[in-house]
Amino acid sequence: MTTQTAPTTTRASFVPAGSGLSFTGLLRSETIKLWSLRSTYWSFSLVVVASLGIAVLMAFAMSAQSMGYDAETGTPMVMGDAQLFVLVATTGIGFGQLIVAVLGVLSISGEYASGMIKSTLTAVPNRLPALWSKVIVLFAFTFLVGLFSVVGSFLVAMPILGSKDITADLFDVDVFLPLLGNVLFLALIAVFAVGIGTILRSSAGGIATVLGITMLLPVVLGILSSFVEWIGDIMPFLFTTAGTEIITPNTMESWQALLVVMAWVAVSLGTAAFLLKRRDA
Amino acid sequence: MIQAQSLTKHYGSKTAVDGVDFTVQPGKVTGFLGPNGAGKSTTMRMIVGLDRPSLGSVIVNGKPYHEHKAPLREVGVLLDAKAVHTGRSAYNHLRAMAATHSIPTSRVHEVINLTGLESVARKRVGGFSLGMGQRLGIAAALLGDPATLILDEPVNGLDPEGVQWVRKLTKQLAAEGRTVLLSSHLMSEMALTADHIIVLGRGRVIADASVAEIIASAAQNTVRVRTPHTAALASLLAQENVTITNVEPDVLEITGLSVNEIGDRAAAAQISLHELATVSASLEDAYMKLTQNEVEYRTGDTHTEEEAAR
Numbered sequence: 001m002t003t004q005t006a007p008t009t010t011r012a013s014f015v016p017a018g019s020g021l022s023f024t025g026l027l028r029s030e031t032i033k034l035w036s037l038r039s040t041y042w043s044f045s046l047v048v049v050a051s052l053g054i055a056v057l058m059a060f061a062m063s064a065q066s067m068g069y070d071a072e073t074g075t076p077m078v079m080g081d082a083q084l085f086v087l088v089a090t091t092g093i094g095f096g097q098l099i100v101a102v103l104g105v106l107s108i109s110g111e112y113a114s115g116m117i118k119s120t121l122t123a124v125p126n127r128l129p130a131l132w133s134k135v136i137v138l139f140a141f142t143f144l145v146g147l148f149s150v151v152g153s154f155l156v157a158m159p160i161l162g163s164k165d166i167t168a169d170l171f172d173v174d175v176f177l178p179l180l181g182n183v184l185f186l187a188l189i190a191v192f193a194v195g196i197g198t199i200l201r202s203s204a205g206g207i208a209t210v211l212g213i214t215m216l217l218p219v220v221l222g223i224l225s226s227f228v229e230w231i232g233d234i235m236p237f238l239f240t241t242a243g244t245e246i247i248t249p250n251t252m253e254s255w256q257a258l259l260v261v262m263a264w265v266a267v268s269l270g271t272a273a274f275l276l277k278r279r280d281a
Numbered sequence: 282m283i284q285a286q287s288l289t290k291h292y293g294s295k296t297a298v299d300g301v302d303f304t305v306q307p308g309k310v311t312g313f314l315g316p317n318g319a320g321k322s323t324t325m326r327m328i329v330g331l332d333r334p335s336l337g338s339v340i341v342n343g344k345p346y347h348e349h350k351a352p353l354r355e356v357g358v359l360l361d362a363k364a365v366h367t368g369r370s371a372y373n374h375l376r377a378m379a380a381t382h383s384i385p386t387s388r389v390h391e392v393i394n395l396t397g398l399e400s401v402a403r404k405r406v407g408g409f410s411l412g413m414g415q416r417l418g419i420a421a422a423l424l425g426d427p428a429t430l431i432l433d434e435p436v437n438g439l440d441p442e443g444v445q446w447v448r449k450l451t452k453q454l455a456a457e458g459r460t461v462l463l464s465s466h467l468m469s470e471m472a473l474t475a476d477h478i479i480v481l482g483r484g485r486v487i488a489d490a491s492v493a494e495i496i497a498s499a500a501q502n503t504v505r506v507r508t509p510h511t512a513a514l515a516s517l518l519a520q521e522n523v524t525i526t527n528v529e530p531d532v533l534e535i536t537g538l539s540v541n542e543i544g545d546r547a548a549a550a551q552i553s554l555h556e557l558a559t560v561s562a563s564l565e566d567a568y569m570k571l572t573q574n575e576v577e578y579r580t581g582d583t584h585t586e587e588e589a590a591r
Contacts, residue, residue, distance in 0.1 A: 019383045020351035029380035036373035037366070115363040118331060119374075119421065122358055123381045125330040125347035280332040 026124065026133035034107070034137055043103040044145045047096035047186075048152065054092030055153035059160035062088060081166050082174040088161065089153040090182045090247070096149060097189050100142050101214060104193025105206035107138055112201040121281045128273055131198065135191050135269065142190040146183035154179065181247040181254065188265050189214065192239070195268030198276055214240050239264045282307050282460050283328055283429060287337035290323050290484075297323040299484035300337065305462050307428075310455045312475030312492075313464040316572055319481040321464045322360070325431050328462075329358050342428055342460075353382045353425030359418040359432045367407030371398055371417050374406060378421055392420040397443075411438030419447070429460040436465060448474045468565035478564075482572050492564060499570045500562030504535045504543055507556035514552050518543065534560070 034040050062084060079087070108131075111117040124130040154170055161167070168175050189210075196213075197206040218240045225232035235241055236251045237260055245257035252260075283305035290298040298320040305311045315321050326332040328339050330346045338345065342355050349355045365374050375389045393402050396416040401409065406417065415438050422430060432451070436444045444467075451474055455461045465471050471478070478495050480488040488495055508514055511533055515525050523537035535543060540559050547554050 019354065021353075021382055025381050025383045029377045032373060032377040032380055033366075033369070036370065036377065037368045039368065110366060110368070114366045114368075115361070116366040116369075116374075118360055118364040119378060121331060122329045122356075122360075123353055123378055125349075125352050278333075280326075 021124065021129075023129060023133065026129055027137060029123075030133045030137040031141075033134075034141060037110075039106060040103070043099050044141070046099050047093075047145055048149050050095035050099075051089075051092035051149035051153045052156055054095070055088050055157045056160065058088045058091055059157040062161065062166070063164055080174070082168045082172055084166060085154060085157065085161065085168040085175055086178045086247075088157045089150050089179060092153060093146065093149060093182050093186055096146065096186055097214065098211070100186055100190040101193045101210045102207050103142075104138060104190040105197035105210055106203055107134060108194055108197040109201060109203040109206045113203060117281055127276050131194075131269075131273060131276055135194055138194060139187045139191050143183055143187040146186040147180075150179045150183055178247045181258075184258075185243040185246055185261065188261055189243075192265045192268045195265070195270075195272040198272035199268070236260075282343070283339065283341045283431075283462060285324070285328075285337070285339040288324065288327060288334055288339050289336035290320070290327060290332060291335045296484055298327070298334075301481070301484070301486050303479050303486055303489055305429075305460055305479075306477065307460040308455060308458050309476035310451050310461045310463055310474055312471045312478045313462055313481070314466075314468075314471065314478060314568060314572075315464075315481035318483075319572075320484040321481055322433055324481070325358070325360060325433050325462070325464070328431060329356060329360075331360075351382055351425070353378070353384070353427065355425075355427055356429045356431060357422030357425060357427035358430075359415075359422045359435055361418070361433060363414065364421075365406045365414070365417060368405060370403050370405055371409075371420075372402040374417070375420060375424060379424055382425060384424060388424060388426070392423045395423065396420040397446075412440055412443060415439055416443065419450075427459070429462075430454060431462045433464050434466070435463065436467060436470060444470060468563065468568055472564040480568065480571055482574075488571050495571075496562050496564055496567045499567035501536045502562055503560040504538060504540050505556065505558050505560050506533045506535060506543060506547075506554060507531055508533070508547070508552060508554050510552050513550070514547060517546060517550050517552065531555075 108117075111120060120130050121127055151170070154175070158167075170176060192214075193206070193210045196210050197203075200206045200209060218235070218238050221231050221235060221238065225235060236245065236257075239261065242252075242257045242260035242264075245252055246254050246261065249257065283303075285301055285303050287300045287302060288298055289296070289300050297318075301320070301324065313321050313325075323332060324339075327334050328341055328346065329352075340346075342349070346352060346356060365371075369377075372389065372393065375392065376386065379386065379389050393399055396419055398413065398416055398420060401413055406414070409417065415435060419432070419435055422432065430451070432447075435451075436447050439447065448470065451461050451463055455476070463471075463475065465474075472492060475492055477491050478488065479486060480495070488499070490498070506514065509531055511527060511531060515527070515533060518525060518535065518538060523535065526534045528534050540557055544554065544557055
């Protein structure tokens with residue numbers, strides 16, 4: 001291995017104009033970071049494949065009669081075509097939620113595990129801009145991948161369901177808005193996970209915590225709510241239940257459910273920012 | 282220029298850095314020495330804001346590090362070779378770092394060539410050897426063409442060619458008027474590279490002077506004498522403040538007397554000498570003497586083996 005002492009480092013000024021730290025520069029840096037790891041390609045590909053695959057399977061299995069019967073009245077429950085399309089196009093995103101939760105944690109815990117965080121924070125000594133740019137970049141790409149997944153799922157399901165005389169228009173508000181809600185929730189899960197990863201600085205701990213909050217907590221509290229009444233009252237305010245209520249409002253309006261989800265994200269990121277600023281790296 | 286004032290860092294009840302004051306001047310290479318655990322790395326981390334001082338302050342190029350508009354253009358830092366995501370290629374790591382400051386990709390290629398990483402730049406850092414990791418760390422430090430360079434053990438793991446290259450590079454950067462702070466445990470290398478030395482021991486500055494001054498103040502020159510009449514010469518020269526060691530059957534090492542005195546007195550007593558020479562003290566000798574009471578993690582006594590090996 002050879003090295004050269006070329007006099008390339010000689011410059012008139014140590015700090016040339018126009019090449020300082022900037023937020024657009026940080027966004028570019030985080031984009032490079034995100035797309036220069038294989039795990040990103042794997043994760044996002046899995047989100048798309050799971051979404052499209054499940055949409056195809058469900059579309060084949062679906063029929064207007066497959067919705068079962070109302071337990072009380074015995075009358076057949078019939079879903080509107082739009083609702084059915086939304087169900088087909090978004091079920092696979094459930095797997096995507098798991099994957100982006102892991103991706104979100106790793107995007108920051110990986111920096112702590114490898115020591116990269118020291119490079120990141122010496123480049124951005126005020127620290128918070130580094131966190132915000134990571135959050136924005138991950139949100140944006142997760143949103144795009146999610147959008148691609150649900151729209152793709154809708155499109156692959158269309159000919160299959162169409163052959164069963166089930167039709168819907170993608171730009172129908174009853175189709176498009178629920179799809180968008182799903183995509184938004186997906187991207188917010190990734191961002192929530194970045195906060196948890198920053199707080200815990202550990203991949204294993206971060207993943208366990210995020211999956212615990214999003215997947216396990218609703219199940220455990222759901223069981224407990226049959227014994228303790230007030231637990232039932234807080235159920236709608238859980239991250240995941242609020243997330244599903246963005247799309248299918250039940251106990252609250254869509255926008256209220258979105259606010260609940262945003263509050264979870266704000267607490268996660270707020271705590272992360274506070275700790276990132278205070279702690280020694 | 283780096284200026285530390287009463288810089289202090291506690292970790293729980295342990296004091297890693299204990300009120301140090303020092304100034305690292307531009308235009309020369311300053312060596313940062315001290316036993317393991319003396320607080321060198323902690324001090325370096327505080328300079329670039331990774332650790333928050335418990336007390337005191339440190340400013341670099343006139344401001345606290347975090348107040349600079351273009352930190353990477355002010356200070357280039359190599360803290361340890363592992364400050365890189367193992368899944369990323371060297372090229373992409375440098376590109377991501379450069380992007381934060383809108384440093385052009387041409388500069389990324391420049392530092393890759395400069396550090397000799399061309400052949401491995403597209404490979405993932407996880408597979409790098411220690412030496413290649415160090416080269417990447419140095420490349421990252423040079424990325425912003427910074428006015429101040431802080432390198433924590435840059436030659437650790439480098440091949441001899443790389444060690445020599447770091448020596449030339451740091452001297453060249455200092456000659457350009459930059460501030461260079463360099464830590465190393467290789468005393469011989471430090472003696473060749475540094476102009477000025479700051480020695481830390483248990484979190485305190487125990488010496489801050491030029492290399493020549495450090496050697497002169499802490500270690501005495503020795504005179505080496507080869508003679509068949511060691512016993513006679515030893516009794517002739519024996520006096521207060523003179524130490525005479527019989528290092529080989531016919532060789533004495535004498536401190537406290539000059540070559541001239543020894544030569545003259547041996548001639549007067551008609552003792553024949555086969556060799557008479559001054560052995561200059563090394564930076565290593567001076568360092569050992571300075572830090573003998575400051576070593577935090579002392580190894581077992583290997584003195585007897587050392588003596589036997591001579």
